[in-house]
Amino acid sequence: MEAYRELYASGTPEKLILSLNEGDYAGVRYDDFLAWYQSVVARLAGASGASAAVQNDVGPPHVCKVRPGPMIQQLDIARSGRGHKAILLIDQGYSVSKDIANPVLRDLCDSHYHPEVKMPGIVPDHLANSIACTRQYFGDDNWLVVYSDEQPVATLPEMRTLAEAIASALVGETCSDVRARIYIANFTRQE
Structure with a gap:
């Protein structure tokens, strides 16, 4: 929250x-x-x-046009992450029907709960069993949240690397919001 x-x-x-x-x-x-x-x-x-609207918007969200800013933005939050060091929030990461269109994101999220789905190579081996996803909806925004639900907990640099790999997988999508697509929530106060 x-x-x-x-x-x-x-x-x-x-x-x-x-x-x-x-x-x-x-x-x-x-x-x-x-x-x-x-x-x-x-x-x-x-x-x-x-x-x-997000505070750093340069126009209305959810408009199909070229993204004027970076795809990834870091949010430094001066609170505890309740066991998390960093999480990813992916704007429009899933559809209204809760489907994940992007195959890399879909495999990333499904592999945690379905052993027959192979974890994408973008996740470091030591985190392969700890990365999970959840879907959250606010207004018109479908947020796909990527986090560690088991030990070891992903660090900020590991989540940044994962965000960059996800951004590369999303580049080919034709419809893009005008704001950042992936936010790295960095919890600066540890418990």
Whole structure:
């Protein structure tokens, strides 16, 4: 969640939801909170791609054109990663139907849960059994999160190398967002 708090600009519905804490609704009646929450969810469902803007956007997201900036961006987060040193967040890493179109990403994610799928050669051998993926959805954004779910935990340099290999695998895709496609969340405070 800390990575998403860094990604979304202030005032977007995503940032509002991610910024909630118990003090925001401690004195509120449940039915009032539920009505507010349902209105926010409805706004998220109807939000245009522009409302889910990332702070460093140079235009509306999800437009098919040449990417003006880097494909990979590092987010230094001054918090603990709860056992993680770094994770990858891949924007539009999967489709609405939860399918992963890119074969390298698909094999990377499927190989952890399906032994018959071979782990792509982009993962160092010592991390082959620890890399996993999860899918998360915010507004119009389908985030594919790549992380270590077992020891050894991937280091920042290892995640950067993995991000660069994934970026190479994504280069051939014709439709590209105007913002970075892969974010490396670097948790700078270790437990």
